[in-house]
Amino acid sequence: QVQLQESGPGLVKPSGTLSLTCAVSGGSISSSNWWSWVRQPPGKGLEWIGEIYHSGSTNYNPSLKSRVTISVDKSKNQFSLKLSSVTAADTAVYYCARGGYSARAFDIWGQGTMVTVSS
Amino acid sequence: EIVMTQSPATLSVSPGERATLSCRASQSVSSNLAWYQQKPGQAPRLLIYGASTKATGIPARFSGSGSGTEFTLTISSLQSEDFAVYYCQQYNNWPLTFGQGTRLEIK
Numbered sequence: 225q226v227q228l229q230e231s232g233p234g235l236v237k238p239s240g241t242l243s244l245t246c247a248v249s250g251g252s253i254s255s256s257n258w259w260s261w262v263r264q265p266p267g268k269g270l271e272w273i274g275e276i277y278h279s280g281s282t283n284y285n286p287s288l289k290s291r292v293t294i295s296v297d298k299s300k301n302q303f304s305l306k307l308s309s310v311t312a313a314d315t316a317v318y319y320c321a322r323g324g325y326s327a328r329a330f331d332i333w334g335q336g337t338m339v340t341v342s343s
Numbered sequence: 344e345i346v347m348t349q350s351p352a353t354l355s356v357s358p359g360e361r362a363t364l365s366c367r368a369s370q371s372v373s374s375n376l377a378w379y380q381q382k383p384g385q386a387p388r389l390l391i392y393g394a395s396t397k398a399t400g401i402p403a404r405f406s407g408s409g410s411g412t413e414f415t416l417t418i419s420s421l422q423s424e425d426f427a428v429y430y431c432q433q434y435n436n437w438p439l440t441f442g443q444g445t446r447l448e449i450k
Contacts, residue, residue: 260439269430269441269442269443269444270379270387270430270432270441270444271441272438272439272440272441275439283437283438284438285438285439286344286438287438319386319387321386323434324392327375327392327393327434328375328434328439329377329389329392329393329398329432329434330377330379330387330389330432331389331392331398331399333386333387333388334386335385335386336386
């Protein structure tokens with residue numbers, strides 16, 4: 225079955241760029257699915273960051289759009305998140321998740337990775 | 344942006360009893376509504392999509408209903424493993440948005 229695994233630095237300096245990768249195993253990133261990033265600040269709710277299709281098409285949350293880039297690497301069966309100009313407010317658990325082609329309910333999630341923004 | 348509002352924020356129910364969780368959208372999302380369960384330290388788990396369709400492996404005691412702006416998640420007979428935080432999410436419009444969550448606790 226498809227599994228997702230996030231990886232990347234757990235600590236990022238303020239004003240720096242947060243970079244995470246989500247490896248897809250047990251299936252192809254070129255399937256008919258959208259691939260999303262969702263984050264959750266400590267003790268708070270879930271926030272959708274954005275999504276990508278294997279063609280490279282993307283949709284972003286307008287609240288983060290100016291700072292977010294999501295990309296896909298089909299050769300490595302993975303997709304990535306870059307969030308620039310980070311502040312303490314970007315401290316969160318970051319999840320990658322799989323959504324359907326038309327129904328963007330997230331049926332598969334990574335385990336999540338905690339990213340702290342601090343000097 | 345569509346705002347999703349869940350109520351109550353916390354629900355205290357005894358094991359074996361029924362729990363009813365509500366989710367309201369600020370505008371119609373048709374049936375493009377999902378429910379998730381999240382336990383401490385874990386990723387969310389998809390329970391319901393399309394407002395009422397159970398995801399794979401979800402027990403029959405979970406059911407979803409509603410359309411438009413008003414939705415309900417019902418757990419017919421609470422088991423110990425059901426005490427968790429529940430989120431609704433709309434996928435009718437971008438940006439995709441979640442409710443703030445309902446914490447289901449043991450009474």
